[in-house]
Amino acid sequence: MSTTTIAAAPVGAADMPGARRRRWASALPYLQALPLWLVLGVFLLIPIATIVAVSFWDDQEYALVPTFILDNYRDALGSHVTWSTYVSTLRYAAIVWAATLGIGFTVAYFLSFHVRSTLWQMVLFQLCAIPFLTSNVIRMISWIPFLGRNGLLNRSLMAVGITDHPLEFLLFSPFAVVLAFVHLYTLFMVVPIFNTMMRIDRALVEAARDAGAGPVAVLRHVIVPLSLPGIAIGTIFVVTLVMGDFVTVQMMSGGQSASVGLMMKNQISLLQYPSAAAQAVVLLITVLLMVWAILRVVDIRKEL
Amino acid sequence: MKIESGLTRRGVLKGAAAAGGALAGSGAITGFPTIWAQNIKNVTLRQFGTGVSNLNAVAEKCKADTGITLQMTALDSDAVTQRAITQPNSYDIADVEYWICKKVFPRGVLQPMDTRKLKYFDKVVPIFITGKLTPESKIAQGTAPHTVSFVESQTSTKFAKSPTQWFTMMPTIYNADTLGIRPDLVGRPITSWRDLADPAFKGKASILNIPSIGIMDAAMVCESLGKIKYGDKGNMTRAEIDQTMALMTDLKKQGQFRAFWKTFDESVNLMVSGEVVIQSMWSPAVAAVRSKGIACTYQPLKEGYRAWGGGLGLAKHLKGLELEAAYEYINWYTSGWVGAYLNRQGYYSAVLETAQKYMEPYEWAFWMEGKPAAKDIMSPEGKLMEKAGAIRDGGSFYDRMGHIACWNSVMDQDKYMVEKWNEFIAA
Numbered sequence: 014m015s016t017t018t019i020a021a022a023p024v025g026a027a028d029m030p031g032a033r034r035r036r037w038a039s040a041l042p043y044l045q046a047l048p049l050w051l052v053l054g055v056f057l058l059i060p061i062a063t064i065v066a067v068s069f070w071d072d073q074e075y076a077l078v079p080t081f082i083l084d085n086y087r088d089a090l091g092s093h094v095t096w097s098t099y100v101s102t103l104r105y106a107a108i109v110w111a112a113t114l115g116i117g118f119t120v121a122y123f124l125s126f127h128v129r130s131t132l133w134q135m136v137l138f139q140l141c142a143i144p145f146l147t148s149n150v151i152r153m154i155s156w157i158p159f160l161g162r163n164g165l166l167n168r169s170l171m172a173v174g175i176t177d178h179p180l181e182f183l184l185f186s187p188f189a190v191v192l193a194f195v196h197l198y199t200l201f202m203v204v205p206i207f208n209t210m211m212r213i214d215r216a217l218v219e220a221a222r223d224a225g226a227g228p229v230a231v232l233r234h235v236i237v238p239l240s241l242p243g244i245a246i247g248t249i250f251v252v253t254l255v256m257g258d259f260v261t262v263q264m265m266s267g268g269q270s271a272s273v274g275l276m277m278k279n280q281i282s283l284l285q286y287p288s289a290a291a292q293a294v295v296l297l298i299t300v301l302l303m304v305w306a307i308l309r310v311v312d313i314r315k316e317l
Numbered sequence: 318m319k320i321e322s323g324l325t326r327r328g329v330l331k332g333a334a335a336a337g338g339a340l341a342g343s344g345a346i347t348g349f350p351t352i353w354a355q356n357i358k359n360v361t362l363r364q365f366g367t368g369v370s371n372l373n374a375v376a377e378k379c380k381a382d383t384g385i386t387l388q389m390t391a392l393d394s395d396a397v398t399q400r401a402i403t404q405p406n407s408y409d410i411a412d413v414e415y416w417i418c419k420k421v422f423p424r425g426v427l428q429p430m431d432t433r434k435l436k437y438f439d440k441v442v443p444i445f446i447t448g449k450l451t452p453e454s455k456i457a458q459g460t461a462p463h464t465v466s467f468v469e470s471q472t473s474t475k476f477a478k479s480p481t482q483w484f485t486m487m488p489t490i491y492n493a494d495t496l497g498i499r500p501d502l503v504g505r506p507i508t509s510w511r512d513l514a515d516p517a518f519k520g521k522a523s524i525l526n527i528p529s530i531g532i533m534d535a536a537m538v539c540e541s542l543g544k545i546k547y548g549d550k551g552n553m554t555r556a557e558i559d560q561t562m563a564l565m566t567d568l569k570k571q572g573q574f575r576a577f578w579k580t581f582d583e584s585v586n587l588m589v590s591g592e593v594v595i596q597s598m599w600s601p602a603v604a605a606v607r608s609k610g611i612a613c614t615y616q617p618l619k620e621g622y623r624a625w626g627g628g629l630g631l632a633k634h635l636k637g638l639e640l641e642a643a644y645e646y647i648n649w650y651t652s653g654w655v656g657a658y659l660n661r662q663g664y665y666s667a668v669l670e671t672a673q674k675y676m677e678p679y680e681w682a683f684w685m686e687g688k689p690a691a692k693d694i695m696s697p698e699g700k701l702m703e704k705a706g707a708i709r710d711g712g713s714f715y716d717r718m719g720h721i722a723c724w725n726s727v728m729d730q731d732k733y734m735v736e737k738w739n740e741f742i743a744a
Contacts, residue, residue, distance in 0.1 A: 267576025
């Protein structure tokens, strides 16, 4: 603040209080935004700039050499492992997105249109959220004994007589990975969709009915379009979380499946920071493009 | 059984050791100005390592015996290597494996020890000095500890071909690893590494996903299948790496593996739950499975064991009082109590003579001589490990450590190998 005063002084208008106040007034919004800029700068921009810078460095036998080489990108983009890993990660993202959207939309729809009392809406909403008070990792690990060869599910299935041998695909498989993802991330879809649905003017639904629309038409032409911002936000959450994951894939596939995050983690553990940084930049660009594409389709600010 | 290999060691060290040895070592410790000996009690040493030997019991006993405070940090092997090299001032004592030493020492972050200051240097098992357990032993493949145990001078980071006065690490712990099996579920005797690839165990086998160790187990399997002949499994050529990984990838695609494990508890859980019946395993993991009342055998195999060893190294920055305290700590470490503790966990101490003094004769007979347990065998924490009458899997110290096929290692083609390993995992 003092800087502003001092800066204003030499102009020669120091004796004009009105001018000073105007300067103050024009500087005020910037000052108000300053804390946010500082936080973003220190915790977002500088780290990302560092990652970008390191991605051009060279690493030789555990030593980082600050230089400017493109080898890391050439290695990353030129390796078929990277491509097949991206394919498998994107496939996980697509399947998980479809599943969480289906479940998330249904749950949100039920909560906002079928549950009439606000109290019950809140109670049921809290019920969805309660499991999330426990650790991510714990919720994930608890699937392992359940789905195992001699796990609860297999034993029940065999006891009921649905199968005579344990189903092996249940654990340490892509199925297990997707199941864990869906379990972990569905709430990220429920919350924003529920939020937008609650803002839909109920008069619109009535108007559509009065105009002769059946339940399906109401859903298709009124509710879905108006829920799009929530769907888009949920999609961004789920897709970015799945794209960056390394723990779930490692644990639920029994280390047999790859993901982009896991690939980076392996590189970091081998001290190949520049390669990992290059992969991180590639992933960042990929995810930003996906987010950009989502925002092109849906204007999330429209309804917020 | 005799663990008196001082003879060979003397022969090797010749004059140098005669001048130094135990006398000078002990002199250096007790002959301090009293003020220092007092001050050592206030020293805190920061030790970090792979966890097998980062035991709180050791820190407590050390405090009681020497007054030195130990701060211990356990990390996995990759993280240990990383930290040893990139943050050399963050630790005083590095508790690392020999293959890690091969990576770390040339970076100049550790300082060699003066063997004259090591009280029990003369009693170290000769594997770490000459590479031979007995004069007739053949030196195993891989990063055999003795190849990275000495450097040429106090300031050198170059490994010496034969023993010198400058020791890179004081060996503390080592063992012979093999496959663990569920004898109740495999349904037939397991005798060879190739059994891991047996189609009978399709979807019930596992291998560890730590590239530098996993590749060894993979190589043992490939060699045993007769598919690949290696020059040195511990230092493969690119072609050998390619062949090994191609074979393993085939096995993976056929669904041979149930999972790959990275941590100790993962391997225990896989075995306990019956997801896996045959896999790479570490000896305390076998003990952990057994402690849950589930049969698990650490199966000796005809091709031999994959061995590993670790020791304590001194950080470069240590000097003066702290350096003396570090020597004192290492001398205490090898004076028997810890050795007995490690032996009772199923590892081996590098200074067996001192460890024996801290063990009951029946314990020594069970763990070291491969004899049936005369009484129930307890772990150092007082948990039942084996009932009376049991015999250690693999037998005596000489039966186990005498049949090493290969040591954990770092290859010249390390980076290439890791790349290929990652491809295998991603395949």
